[in-house]
Amino acid sequence: MNLNLDAKKDMTYDAIVVGSGISGGWAAKELTQKGLKVLMLERGPDLKHVEDYPTAMKDPWEFPHRGKIELWAAEEYWANARSGGKPGEDQRHMFTRDVDVPYIEKRPYDWIRAYHLGGRSLVWGRQSYRWNERDFTANLEDGHGVDWPIRYKDLAPWYSYVERFAGISGNKDGLAVLPDGEFVPPMQMNSAELKAKAGIEQHFKGRHLVIGRPAIISVAQKIHTDLGRASCQFRNLCVRGCPFGAYFSTQSATLPAAMKTGRLTVITDKIAYQVIFDDQQNKAVGVRVIDQNTKQHQEYYAKIIFLNASTMNTAWIMMQSTSKRFPNGLGNDSDQLGRNLMDHHLGAGASGELDGMQDLYYYGRRGNGIYIPRFANWADDKRTDFVRGFGYQGRGGRQDWVAGASQPGFGPAFKDNLTKPGRWEFNIGGFGETLPDPSNRMRLADKKDKWGLPIIEFDAAWGDNTVGMRKAMMNDAAEMLDAAGFKNIKTRNDNTKNQGIGIHEMGAARMGRDPKTSVLNAYNQVWGAKNVFVTDGAAMVSSSCVNPSLTYMALTARAADYAVKELKRMNL
Incomplete structure (x- = not known):
């Protein structure tokens, strides 16, 4: 009996964090820095900063297939390949083989996964924007979904808090639609982008083109260098892993910060599949896992639990967490668990060419682009064929040697010509908001x-609202490029992509004001299980049209602060 008690004591912590991606890393950092003994559980293998980025410093000619996707890789990483992902030999070590973790598609869904320590914090696009005030009231305004239980003012100080630590490069643009944050110096636009900015803003009132705001340190501050992070080297090989720590990831930022406290234990290769809910105590007491290699089951115990396994896996865990109190899954009194999947639809936009400026070029390979914030259904720009809106991401640049792949010719003169920069080009693509739909x-x-x-079955698709929005995304893009002086404008509206293409999956365990229509409350607590918190994409109530990761960070920091205070008050 004493041996059993000692064994359970060794498996007991103040808090358990399930998942090590963007939100999981933040949960571990915040909870350990506030004095808690924390266990982080990751279903995939360990992946160490720098030493486990095997392709980070390689040149293109060092890859047998120059980084291309081989036929066998396209089959084994089929969701990545189908969605336009990159399971090439230079970066597939950062992604999960889809054949190893299958899922069922009642309607097609592209689910891109990165099961290893750090998760998709190592492969995300790093674009980091605050949501605006109307993003938190949109559901209430037009009646789609339920009302957010918080407002922008509730999250604003937490946006500032996470921005300073993460290192967001950006410019203060003074736009209500895209609130300013706490930035390190912005990256610079090139000549084609400045040309587009001048033309668009001259001809279209209320439309703006700004430099993107990535979680990439342009100029490292002390808060960053103290953790071993450095300024961006402008190589634009981010998806291979950044050995300089310039881009924000769990490995470069939150994990070392948490480890410095001496209060974090990280265990990898453990698939968490169930939260243990004690009906007598009316609270969760731990987490059940299975070792992915040995298939041995194990239980870990804690006073509070943060589920940050990513939208789908968090809901998957909750669905399996049945008890007398929750026969249909943890917190699922509302039957909303697993519903309201959202993503950003993309693939509609335009590109154009620019004459002149042949004496101008740019320096380095900037791992960032430009951003055109939402203008549709904002201020005086009213639309009748869709609600909500979209923004554009894109970039300008000069054509390089890759153009030779589609040009006729051979020999010394042909190759010599490829060493010279070509014409200026500019491209933008829309990111559109998706409405919540049960x-x-x-x-x-x-x-x-x-x-x-149990594996997951997906049953999700774009809604009718996206049809009119996508036409506007394409037509407005072409209209702006034409007004800005670009030539040979080409439009696109690819309707073949499925939900999941944006890799911004949201919903499945949404926040709300009423346990009858939501899964979580205003502090990301599970209704009826107040010591369980969900702060990844599963918690989202609507999708906005800007990238969501910065909001995950802010929600996590806010919830962790609340959880520790409630724990100290003995309310958990």
Whole structure:
């Protein structure tokens, strides 16, 4: 009996964090820095900063296939390949083989995963924007979904808090639609982008073109160098892993900060599949896991639990967490668990060419682009064929030697010509908001994976609102490029992509004001299980049209602060 008690004591912590991606890393950092003994559980293998970025410093000619996707890789990483992902030999070590973790598609869904320590914090696009005030009231305004239980003012100080630590490069643009933050110096636009900015802003009132705001340190501050992070080297090889720590990831930022406290334990290769809920105590007491290599089951215990396994896996864990109190899944009194899947639809926009400026070029390979904030259904720009709006991401540049792949010719003269910069080009693509819809959902399938756990079945698609929005994304892009003086404008509106293409999956365990219509409260607590917190994409109530990761960070820091205070008050 004493041996059993000692064993349980060794498996007991103040807090458990499930998942090590962007939000999980933040949860671990905040909880340990506030004095808690924390266990971080990661379902994938360990991945160490710098030493486990094997391709980070390689040149293109060092890859047998020059980084291309081989036929076998396209089959094994089929969701990545289908969605336009990059399972090439230079970066597939950062992604998960889809054949190892299958899922069912009632309607097609592209689910891109990175099961290893750090998760998708090592492969994300790093674009980091605050949501604006109307993003938090949109559902209430037009009646789609439920009302957010918080407002911009509730999250604003936490946006500032996470921005300073993460290192967001950006310019203070003074736009209500895209609130300013705490930035390190902005990256610079090139000549084509400045040309586009001048033309668009001259001809279209209320439309703006700004430099993107990435979680990439342009000029490292002391808060960054203290953790071993350095300024960006402008190589634009971010997806291979940044050995300089310039871009924000769990490995470069939150993990070393948490480890410095001496209060973090990280265990990898443990698939968390169930939260243990004690009906007598009316609270969660731990987490059940299975070792992905040995298939041995284990239980860990804690006073508070943060679920940050990413939108789908967090909901998957909650669905399996049944008890007398929650027969349909943890916090699922509302039947909203697994519903309201959202993503950003993209693939509509335009590109153009620019004459002149042949004496101008740019320095380095900037791992960032430009951003055109939402203008549709904002201020005086009213639309009748869709609600909400979209923004554009893109960049300008000069054509390089890659153009030779589609040009006729051979020999010394042909190759010499490829060493000279070509014409200036500019391209923008829209990121559109998706409305919450309870029929867009995921379920537990009857089929089991190789660990004996249920796989996920997806049943989600773009809604009718995207049709008119995508036409506007394409037409408005072409209209702006034409007004700015670009030539040979080409439009696109690719309707073949599925939900998941934006890799911004949201919903599935949304926040709300009423336990009858939501899964979480205003502090990301599970209704009816107040010591369980969900702060990843599953918590989102609407999708906005800007990248969501900065909001995950802010929600996590806010929830962790609240959780520790409540724990000290003995309310958890």
